[in-house]
Amino acid sequence: MSGSGDRLPRLLALVPYLLARPGIRIDEAARDFDVTPRQLRKDLELLWMCGLPGYGPGDLIDLSFDGDTVSVTYDAGMRRPLRLTGAEASALLIALRALAETPGVVDADAVHRAISKIEAASGDARPSGVVVGHGTREAAATAQTRETLREALQRGRALWLRYYSASKDVVTERTVDPMRLLIVQGVSYLEAWCRRAESVRLFRLDRIDELTVLDEPSAPPESATPKDLSDGVFPQRPGYPEAVLVLAPEARWVAEYYQCEELAELDGGRLRVRLRYADESWLVRLVLRHGGEVTVEEPEWAAEAVRQRAAEALARTRHLAATSAG
Template sequence: MSRATGSRASADRLARLLNLVPYLLARPGIEIAEAAGDLGVTERQLREDLELLWVCGLPGYGPGDLIDMAFDGDRVTITYDAGIDRPLRLTQDEALALVVALRLLAETPGVDNRDAVEGALAKIEDAAGDLAGAPVAVRLPGDGDRVQRLRAAVQSGRALRITYYTAARDETTERTVDPLRVLMVGGRAYLEAWCRRAEGMRMFRADRIDECLELDEPAAVPPHVRPQDVSAGVFRPAPDLPLITLRVGRGARWITEYYPCEQVRPDGDQWLVSLRVTDLAWARRLVLGLGPGVTVVSPPELAEEVRAQAALALDAYSRPGAAAAAAPAAGQ
């Protein structure tokens, strides 16, 4: 099973789950095979969706709040829908939260279907009445002085000298860049610029730019450069990047919807997941952060690095003073 992007897979599954409850409510006792055919998914995927629905419902999430269903062999019936069949009625706080979110979305650069956003905002504001006029300041996430300076540099056409932290390599470098644009992707602000050090276009996360100095010289973006298509996310797996394969349990399977994966296939009650990474140091930190629910299948050098780092961490618990020595190594 291939995943084009984690965000697209999550959106597709959410849409499927929202459609699944009213579909089953209208067809009590339907066979799972028939439902899977109607919905265009495999029986395995439908069963996994039903397992997820079982823990969805109204806030509070007590036994009387969750969606419930009954199975009779290969047939399924929704026995409690947690109110999903009732028309939505917003409280004042909920309406205000939606107004603020839609105003924020309307201010986000690069948003498609802005007319639809403004139309929805107008309807919610009309329904909210006087509450919609409450004095609420709407600002983009991370839209502080740093982002304002980046936008000013783009508008003025000046080059920038930045101090940038690269999380994948855990290093801080100084670069001179020629800004092209500032954009929002996944709730984060990025500077897209020509990096003179790398001699290529790069996406710099605004919150990782520690210092930013506007230079007197004009930006000199090469004429052949075009803005990157970020509809599928900022990270673009390339064939020359390291390929890692992990065996993941149910608790860590979320990585298949968060990161672009080349392959995800069942392996008993676990899954074998293959994905490209920027480098093995980043992959090592990812695996260590996921804990015992993940095993490195390949490459062998990654498995050895994880094993060595885990042994160092365990040793820190057994010897007084070792924790201080292990801490810097864990962050490398």
């Protein structure tokens, strides 16, 4: 069994090791590090939460799991030695506290010991400008979903799932042939051949409402090839328009939950973010459901659409109130 004292050197060695051996089998890597495959999987699950302090795209290490193999798709600068500033130490402490509350991922005692050491080294520095929010914590249901998906991949089984599509605000039922599990920019995805769409699709694990492993084998067609995610799930491309939003302090977690390309601190704890969107109705719903905590600076059509939808909702509310009073 691996102790916490041996784990940190192993984690630091894993990144260059995996970069030099893309697609290596997990059991082979485990033999090289003299640990069990189960322990190495735990190390990898901790590793994908590591990287440069910060909360924008490209801060965290990205891993690609394909069956029993693993590759590093982005190393987040872990080849370089780092000296932490006060702001970086504070951001690291926040990440570690969130990690300690993620069920079934790491040895919580080891994380708490690391927190104590960093607190002792960094003193009482509490710089502003660190984004803190709900997006850092993984629900127990998502962790269970990952375990079920891993089992299906190992057994080579197809899946039935009920999935929430945020871009269209709909819930659909699909039968899919799983291909691999991915962790991209700190978010877990299943890449699978979707029989309904007849193409390869990415499914966020935290948006899978129900999941059933089927008796039939997984059989993606030969044309089903993994997506190139070297530039992220939503790479910059002319076809994806941009929006500029201002987040109130209570809505800063949006900057973690959704991929943002630029972040700028404003007065009063507000945050200006630039993000890309593929669907106009999704953007309008995102702003509306936060009740004034998110405002639109660009594009103008989105700001006008939000004002119109909000006015229509208020008019319906007044009508209901008048009917009730009468």
